Amino acid sequence: MPDELQRRHTSWGDRFGHPTRFFDGAWAYVVTLAVALGALLAALLLQDPRLPSWQIVGPLAVLAVLGEWNRLVVRHGSTNVSLTSVMLAASVALAGPLGAAIVGAAAHGLVPVRRAPVARAFNTVMTGLLGLAGGLVYVGCGGRVLAHHQLDELGLFLHCLLPLVVSTVAIFLLNVLCVGGMLSITTGASLGQSLRSMISLVWLSYLWYGLVGFLFAVLWGPARLGVVSVLVMVAPLLLAQSSLAQRNAEREVHQRTIESLIAAVEARDPIMHGHSARVAAAAGVIGDELRLSPRRAEALQFAALLHDIGLVGPRPRSAAGQHHLSTAERQRIRQHPDRGVEMLREIDFLAESVAAIRHHHERWDGHGFPSGLAGDEIPLLARIIAVADAYCALITPRLDRDTMSQQATLTAIRARAGGQFDPACVDALVAGQQRVQRVTQDLLGTADAPIVAGLDHDLPEISDQMAFGSAARA
Amino acid sequence: MSIRPIPGTVDRATVTMPRAVLGLGLAVIVVGVITAAPHAHSVLDHAGGAMLVFLITMAAGSLLQVRLPSGELISPVAQAIAIGMAFGSQMAGVGSLSYRSEGVIVASAAGLIVGTLLLTAWTRRSQPSALVAARLVSVAVAAVLYRTVPIFHGSTALERYPEWSSSRWRMTLVMFAIGLVAAAVELVLATAVTTRERSFKQALIEGGVAAGPVSLAVVSTGIAIALGLAPLGLLSIVLMVCPLVLLRFTILQEASVRLTRRQTIAALSRLTEVAGYTPPGHSHRVAMLSVRVGRSLRLPERDLVVLEDAALLHDIGQVYLSEPIPGGATVEAAPRDQDSIASEGADIVRRTKALDDVAAVMEAQATQFRLVREHGDQVPLASRIIKVCNAYDDLTRGDSARRSEAIERLYLGLGYEYDPEVLEALVGVVEGISGRPD
Numbered sequence: 001m002p003d004e005l006q007r008r009h010t011s012w013g014d015r016f017g018h019p020t021r022f023f024d025g026a027w028a029y030v031v032t033l034a035v036a037l038g039a040l041l042a043a044l045l046l047q048d049p050r051l052p053s054w055q056i057v058g059p060l061a062v063l064a065v066l067g068e069w070n071r072l073v074v075r076h077g078s079t080n081v082s083l084t085s086v087m088l089a090a091s092v093a094l095a096g097p098l099g100a101a102i103v104g105a106a107a108h109g110l111v112p113v114r115r116a117p118v119a120r121a122f123n124t125v126m127t128g129l130l131g132l133a134g135g136l137v138y139v140g141c142g143g144r145v146l147a148h149h150q151l152d153e154l155g156l157f158l159h160c161l162l163p164l165v166v167s168t169v170a171i172f173l174l175n176v177l178c179v180g181g182m183l184s185i186t187t188g189a190s191l192g193q194s195l196r197s198m199i200s201l202v203w204l205s206y207l208w209y210g211l212v213g214f215l216f217a218v219l220w221g222p223a224r225l226g227v228v229s230v231l232v233m234v235a236p237l238l239l240a241q242s243s244l245a246q247r248n249a250e251r252e253v254h255q256r257t258i259e260s261l262i263a264a265v266e267a268r269d270p271i272m273h274g275h276s277a278r279v280a281a282a283a284g285v286i287g288d289e290l291r292l293s294p295r296r297a298e299a300l301q302f303a304a305l306l307h308d309i310g311l312v313g314p315r316p317r318s319a320a321g322q323h324h325l326s327t328a329e330r331q332r333i334r335q336h337p338d339r340g341v342e343m344l345r346e347i348d349f350l351a352e353s354v355a356a357i358r359h360h361h362e363r364w365d366g367h368g369f370p371s372g373l374a375g376d377e378i379p380l381l382a383r384i385i386a387v388a389d390a391y392c393a394l395i396t397p398r399l400d401r402d403t404m405s406q407q408a409t410l411t412a413i414r415a416r417a418g419g420q421f422d423p424a425c426v427d428a429l430v431a432g433q434q435r436v437q438r439v440t441q442d443l444l445g446t447a448d449a450p451i452v453a454g455l456d457h458d459l460p461e462i463s464d465q466m467a468f469g470s471a472a473r474a
Numbered sequence: 475m476s477i478r479p480i481p482g483t484v485d486r487a488t489v490t491m492p493r494a495v496l497g498l499g500l501a502v503i504v505v506g507v508i509t510a511a512p513h514a515h516s517v518l519d520h521a522g523g524a525m526l527v528f529l530i531t532m533a534a535g536s537l538l539q540v541r542l543p544s545g546e547l548i549s550p551v552a553q554a555i556a557i558g559m560a561f562g563s564q565m566a567g568v569g570s571l572s573y574r575s576e577g578v579i580v581a582s583a584a585g586l587i588v589g590t591l592l593l594t595a596w597t598r599r600s601q602p603s604a605l606v607a608a609r610l611v612s613v614a615v616a617a618v619l620y621r622t623v624p625i626f627h628g629s630t631a632l633e634r635y636p637e638w639s640s641s642r643w644r645m646t647l648v649m650f651a652i653g654l655v656a657a658a659v660e661l662v663l664a665t666a667v668t669t670r671e672r673s674f675k676q677a678l679i680e681g682g683v684a685a686g687p688v689s690l691a692v693v694s695t696g697i698a699i700a701l702g703l704a705p706l707g708l709l710s711i712v713l714m715v716c717p718l719v720l721l722r723f724t725i726l727q728e729a730s731v732r733l734t735r736r737q738t739i740a741a742l743s744r745l746t747e748v749a750g751y752t753p754p755g756h757s758h759r760v761a762m763l764s765v766r767v768g769r770s771l772r773l774p775e776r777d778l779v780v781l782e783d784a785a786l787l788h789d790i791g792q793v794y795l796s797e798p799i800p801g802g803a804t805v806e807a808a809p810r811d812q813d814s815i816a817s818e819g820a821d822i823v824r825r826t827k828a829l830d831d832v833a834a835v836m837e838a839q840a841t842q843f844r845l846v847r848e849h850g851d852q853v854p855l856a857s858r859i860i861k862v863c864n865a866y867d868d869l870t871r872g873d874s875a876r877r878s879e880a881i882e883r884l885y886l887g888l889g890y891e892y893d894p895e896v897l898e899a900l901v902g903v904v905e906g907i908s909g910r911p912d
Contacts, residue, residue, distance in 0.1 A: 153566050153707040161713075211716055219698060222705035228643040231650070232698045236691040236717035243724040247731050253828040254735040260825035261742045264793055265749060312749045343744060347737040348730070 025185040026118050033178065034125045037101075040132055044097060052099035056147055056220075059227045060091045060099070064107035072113050082209070083237060088131055089168050089213025093160055094221055096145040097135025104131030126178045130171045138167040146221035156222065161214045168210030172203065193291060212237065258305050265312050271456050272308065274443060275392060280304035281439040282388035282429075289428035290384070296352065300381045303356035307385050310340030311457070333457045333466065334369050337361055356381035360389065363420045367467035375422075383422040387413065387429050390421070392440060393458035406437050412460065420463055492604030492667045499607025502614045506579030513574060521565075521573050527708050528559040529585040535715065536589020537596065540722045543729060544684035545775045546664070547602065550692045550718050552589055553609055555711055556582040557656065557696025558703075560617035561649050563635040566707040570636065575617035582613045604667040612660035616696075619652045646697060653693035661685065673772075680774055691721060736783065743786035751792040759872050761785035763863040764856075766903045767896060773855065781856040784835035788860050791819025791836075804840075805868035812840035835860065843893045858893040862900050865892070877904060 067083030084107045091103040105128030108120065115123075143163030144151060151159055180194040212233070219229035259277060266272040283304040287297050311332070341358045359373060359382035366374030394409040404412070410430055417426040429436060456462070518525075535551035542548060560578050562571045586609060590601050619625070621632045631648050638645050661681055669677040695718045702710030743757040764785040768778050789804065792815050804812050820837035823829050838857035845851045846858075862884065869880035881901055888894055 151705075153705070153709055156706060157709065208716075208720060211713070215698065215702070215714060215716070218702060218705055223701045224639070224642045225646060225701065226643065228646050232646060232694050232701070233717070235687070235694040236721050239687050239691050240717065240721045240724050243721065243728050247724065247728040249828070250728060250731040250735060253826055254731065254738060256826040256828065257735060258738060258742070260822055261739075261745065261787075261790065263825075264790060264822040265745045267793065309745070312745055343748065344741055347741050348734050 030122045037129045052095040057099045061103045061106035064103050065110050068107045068111040085209040086212045089209050090216035092134045092138050093217035100131030100135040101128045104128050134167045134171040137170040138163045141166045164214050165210040168206050172206035276305050278392045278440045278443045279388045285432040285436045286384045286428045289432045299350040299352040303353040307360045310336035355379045360385040383425050387425045389458045393456050495604045495663050496607045499610050503583045506576045510576035525581045529581045532585030533589040546685045554692045554695035556613040558699025561700035565703040575621040578617035579614045608663035612656045615659045616656035649697045657689040746789050752789045759867050760863050764859050767899045770899045780831045783832045791815040794818040805865040816840040844890045862892050862896045
C-alpha cells in the first residue's frame with residue numbers, strides 16, 4: 001500500500017483500473033480542475049498578454065515529455081526522482097507562469113504512452129495547473145523570469161533560487177491535494193490519510209526539484225548553454241534515479257527472500273504451513289486500519305513474516321486431537337520469541353520488528369510471555385501480530401473440529417478484547433474484516449494442504465493454558 | 475573456533491601495485507610546484523581567493539567518499555570540484571580566470587591531501603593514498619589539456635572560451651571530451667592500484683562498467699561547476715555539486731538495503747541448522763571457505779557476492795527431503811539426492827524472482843566434474859567451488875585436526891567428482907588458514 005502511494009504521488013492512474021463511464025465523479029473532478037485552470041489562464045492573459053518565447057518553451061516541453069516517458073516506460077513508474085518535476089521547476093524560472101503551464105500540460109498530455117483517457121486528462125490538467133500556480137507563486141515571491149531579466153550572483157540567489165524553492169513547495173502541496181482528491185473520489189481513501197502519507201514520503205524530493213530546476217535554469221539562461229544544459233545535468237540525475245529504483249527493487253527482493261525462505265521451511269510442518277504469510281497479510285490490513293506510517297507498516301510486515309522463526313525445528317511428537325500441552329511443548333513455545341530474536345540478531349533490522357517478534361505473545365492483561373508486559377507496555381506491532389496470529393489460527397481448517405466461520409472467529413476474538421488482546425487492534429480487525437477475509441482466504445486457497453491436525457500454539461485456548469495453567473480451561 | 479564471515483563485506487584484498495601510481499602522483503606534484511613557483515605571486519594576486527575556496531571545498535568534499543556496490547572506492551564530490559577548477563574560465567566578479575594548470579595541480583593536491591588527512595582522522599582508518607594519487611593525476615591531465623596544450627591551431631581551449639561565448643555548446647563538448655580522457659586515465663590508474671593477480675584487461679572492463687556512469691556524472695558536474703562560475707561566482711561550486719551529493723546518498727541507501735538483505739540471507743541460512751537438517755555452523759563455514767577459494771581463483775568481486783549467497787543457502791533444499799540425511803552431510807548422500815537437494819534449493823531461491831544467478835549456482839552445485847569433462851556441461855566455477863568446499867566441511871566439521879584426512883578423501887574423487895583446479899585452490903587456502911594463529 002505505501003508503495004502504491006509512493007508511485008502515484010506525482011500523477012494518478014498509472015497502474016490500476018479506471019472508471020469507464022463517460023461522466024462520473026472522476027470526470028467531474030477533472031472538469032472542475034480544467035475550469036479553474038482556464039479561469040486562471042484567462043485572468044493572467046488579460047493582465048499581461050505577452051506569450052512566452054517558443055524557443056525556450058518548445059525544448060523544455062520536449063524534455064518534460066521525455067522525462068515523463070522515462071518515468072512511465074523505462075522506470076515503470078517505480079521511482080521518485082521525477083525529471084518532469086525538475087523540468088517544471090526549471091520552466092517556472094526560465095519562462096514564467098504561462099510557460100510552465102504549457103510545459104507541465106505537455107508532459108502528461110503528449111507523452112506517447114497508452115493511458116486511460118480520464119487519467120491522461122486529469123494529469124494533463126493537473127500539471128498545467130501546477131506549472132501555472134508555481135509560476136504565480138514564484139513571481140509573487142519576487143522571482144524574476146530569467147528570459148527577461150539579467151541577474152548578478154546575489155540577484156540569482158534572492159530573485160531566483162529562493163522564490164523557486166518556495167514555488168516548488170507550493171507545487172508540491174497543490175499536487176498532493178489534487179491527487180489526494182482524485183484518490184478519495186475513485187477509491188474512497190480518506191483524503192487526510194492520503195495527504196499525510198504522501199507528504200511524509202516525498203516532501204524532501206520537492207526541495208531537490210526546486211534546487212536542481214534552478215541549476216538547470218542557470219546553465220540554460222545566464223550561462224548561455226541552452227538545450228546543451230541537459231547534457232551537463234542529465235548524468236547525475238539519471239544515475240540517482242536508477243540508484244533509487246535499484247534500492248526499491250532491492251527492498252522488494254528482501255521481502256520476497258524472507259517470504260520464500262520462510263515458506264520453504266514451514267512447508268515441512270503441517271501446522272506452520274503458510275502461516276507466516278497469512279499472518280503478515282492479516283496484520284497488514286490491521287495496520288492499515290490503524291493508520292501506521294509506511295515505515296512502521298514495513299517493520300510490521302517483516303515482524304509478521306518472521307514472528308515464529310524461533311519455532312522452526314524438531315517438534316515433540318504430539319497426538320492429533322490432543323488439547324493439552326506437554327511440559328516440553330510448553331517450554332518450546334515459551335522460548336520461541338527469544339529464540340527468534342536471537343536468530344535475527346545479526347541483521348541491521350528495523351529495531352521495531354525485533355521488538356514485535358519478542359513480544360508477540362504478550363497479553364493485554366499482562367499474563368503473556370516472555371516478559372509479562374501489559375497494555376500499552378506491549379509494542380503496538382506486537383499487539384497487532386497477536387490479533388492477526390489468533391485470527392489466522394482460528395480460521396485455518398482443522399481435522400479435529402469443524403471449520404470456524406468468519407463470524408464465529410470474530411466473535412471469539414472480540415470476546416477476548418481487553419483480556420488477551422488490545423481492544424483497539426480487535427476493533428481494527430473487525431473494521432477491516434472483509435479485506436482480512438479476502439487476503440487470508442486467497443493464501444489458504446494456494447496452500448497445498450492446509451488441513452491441520454495437532455496442536456497450534458496460536459489458538460487462544462493455548463494462550464489461556466500458558467497464562468493460567470490447564471485448570472483454567474475446565 | 476572458526477572465523478565467521480561477516481556477510482556483505484567481501485573486502486578488497488591488500489593492494490599490490492600502488493607504489494608506482496603513488497610515485498606518479500608525487501612526481502606530478504613536484505613538477506607542479508616547481509613550475510608554479512615563478513608565477514605564484516601574480517596568480518595569487520589575481521585569483522588567490524577563488525583557488526583557496528576550491529581547495530577548501532575539495533578538502534570538505536573528500537569527506538563524502540563512497541564505495542560503489544562493485545567495490546570501487548570513489549570520491550565523486552572532491553573529484554568534480556577539482557575538474558571544475560581545471561575547467562574554470564570565467565567567474566562573476568573576477569573576469570577571466572587565467573591561473574595555469576600548475577596552479578590547479580598544486581591546489582588540488584593540497585585539497586585532496588588535506589581531505590584525505592581529515593578523512594583518516596574522522597574514520598580512524600588509513601585511506602588508500604595511491605587512489606588519491608590516481609585522482610590527482612587525472613585532474614592534472616584535464617588541467618593540462620584544457621589550459622596548457624594548444625589543441626586548437628596554436629591556441630588552448632581556455633583561450634577559445636571568450637571567442638565562443640555565443641556558442642557555448644562547443645565549449646561544453648570540448649570539456650566533455652577532455653573530461654572523459656581524464657576519467658579514463660583515472661580508471662586505468664585506479665585499476666592498476668586495486669587489481670591483484672587478476673587479468674588487468676578483465677579488471678579494466680569491470681571497473682569501466684561499474685564506475686563508468688559515476689565518472690560521467692562526476693565529469694558533468696565538474697563542467698557544470700566551471701560553466702556556472704560565470705553567472706553564480708563561487709556559489710556555483712556549492713550549488714552544482716548538490717546532485718552529486720544526492721547521488722552519493724542514494725548509493726549509500728542502496729548499499730544499506732543490499733547489506734540488510736544479505737544479512738537476512740546469512741541469518742536465514744541457519745534455518746536448516748535450527749530445524750535439524752544440517753550441523754551447526756555448516757553454511758557459514760562453507761560460505762567463508764568458498765569466498766576465500768573464489769578469491770584465490772580470481773573470481774570477480776560481483777561473482778564473489780553471488781558465490782557467498784549461494785554457499786550460504788546451498789543446503790536449503792534439504793527441507794524437502796522425506797528423511798533428513800544422517801548428520802546433514804550431503805557428501806555422504808546418494809548423487810540423486812544431492813541433485814534433488816540442489817534443484818529444490820534453487821527452486822526456493824528462484825521464488826524470490828531476483829536471485830536467479832544465485833539459484834543457477836545452487837542448481838549446479840552437485841554436478842560431478844566428470845560430466846564437465848565428458849559432456850562439456852556448462853557448470854559455473856562458483857558451483858564447482860561450493861561442491862568442493864561443502865564436501866570439505868562435511869568431512870572436517872570445522873575441525874582442522876581432520877584436515878589432512880579430509881583432503882585425502884577429496885583427492886580420491888579428484889577429476890571424477892571434484893574440479894582439480896578448485897581442489898588445489900582449497901588446499902592452498904586451508905593450509906593458509908591453519909598456518910595462522912586463530
